[in-house]
Amino acid sequence: MKKITIGEASRQSGVKVPTIRYYEGIGLLSAPSRSEGNQRSYEPADISRLVFIRHARELGFEVDAIRTLLILQDDPNQSCASADAIAKARLIDVEQRIRSLMALKVELEAMVAGCGHGRVDQCRVIEVLADHGQCAHNHH
Amino acid sequence: MKKITIGEASRQSGVKVPTIRYYEGIGLLSAPSRSEGNQRSYEPADISRLVFIRHARELGFEVDAIRTLLILQDDPNQSCASADAIAKARLIDVEQRIRSLMALKVELEAMVAGCGHGRVDQCRVIEVLADHGQCAHNHH
DNA sequence: CTTGCACCTCTAGTCGCTAGAGGATGTAGG
DNA sequence: CCTACATCCTCTAGCGACTAGAGGTGCAAG
Numbered sequence: 001m002k003k004i005t006i007g008e009a010s011r012q013s014g015v016k017v018p019t020i021r022y023y024e025g026i027g028l029l030s031a032p033s034r035s036e037g038n039q040r041s042y043e044p045a046d047i048s049r050l051v052f053i054r055h056a057r058e059l060g061f062e063v064d065a066i067r068t069l070l071i072l073q074d075d076p077n078q079s080c081a082s083a084d085a086i087a088k089a090r091l092i093d094v095e096q097r098i099r100s101l102m103a104l105k106v107e108l109e110a111m112v113a114g115c116g117h118g119r120v121d122q123c124r125v126i127e128v129l130a131d132h133g134q135c136a137h138n139h140h
Numbered sequence: 141m142k143k144i145t146i147g148e149a150s151r152q153s154g155v156k157v158p159t160i161r162y163y164e165g166i167g168l169l170s171a172p173s174r175s176e177g178n179q180r181s182y183e184p185a186d187i188s189r190l191v192f193i194r195h196a197r198e199l200g201f202e203v204d205a206i207r208t209l210l211i212l213q214d215d216p217n218q219s220c221a222s223a224d225a226i227a228k229a230r231l232i233d234v235e236q237r238i239r240s241l242m243a244l245k246v247e248l249e250a251m252v253a254g255c256g257h258g259r260v261d262q263c264r265v266i267e268v269l270a271d272h273g274q275c276a277h278n279h280h
Numbered sequence: 281c282t283t284g285c286a287c288c289t290c291t292a293g294t295c296g297c298t299a300g301a302g303g304a305t306g307t308a309g310g
Numbered sequence: 311c312c313t314a315c316a317t318c319c320t321c322t323a324g325c326g327a328c329t330a331g332a333g334g335t336g337c338a339a340g
Binding site: 005006007017021035037038039040 | 316318
């Protein structure tokens, strides 16, 4: 029975120490047992859970979505329809973001290309920002 | 001299009323004159400024960056090198975000496609989240 | 004159952490 | 055993960019 300190858990999971305590506070991670001196003592299962959370966060899932995914993970007999729905919603969101960012990219490229590196009154960057009508994404 | 109320300014600029007040509070917008009854009274120039800010926010510029852009806009004799630099930095950021999101998209698609719509213990969504080693972006 | 909307200020909440204060614990060396 | 030092503890406050709500005032139409 080796005791895993919060620092060790952090190193193994890649989740920062204050973030681990934060996750405990918001109920994503259940409170671990404590040492005699009141220090948190984790088990391997907690590390797995932290890795799960970190990975989901990296994929942009919100904490509420992760909460649901963790509940599903804890009960393997359930249908995975919810997990599927959450992942699909996230996929749609990511696709939407990519589309917006592509539009932004086009507009920013035009701004940067149009900048004659002269004075501000000839600068397309400022001009485009000031007058929405001149810009690439006035589709709304 | 028609007086523009904050509500009218909001309608014309597309910036919400509390957000206009917020912008005034953080010094993005200078405090307008007031009516006898202490109500804010805007001028057309303020509307242009709000449109400028809104558009810049839509393009993802941070408030600090917008502050700099507004200073540049107010002094058209300045070199537009700063504006150019800010726009270029933003472009690089957007490109980076697009790359990350594309990687995410690939991974989420694999998750969704791999979900057999059965029980959680056969669900790739949960599985991939639990085990980083199985996923598409373990390049770090 | 009254109704009702728009306006005012102020505080607190959102999300997902992060930083810092001020103190206790655990460990390694002398 | 003592000391030094890293790590741990709790608690509160701050970040960015708003948003929501309470509690009160102004103003225009009927």
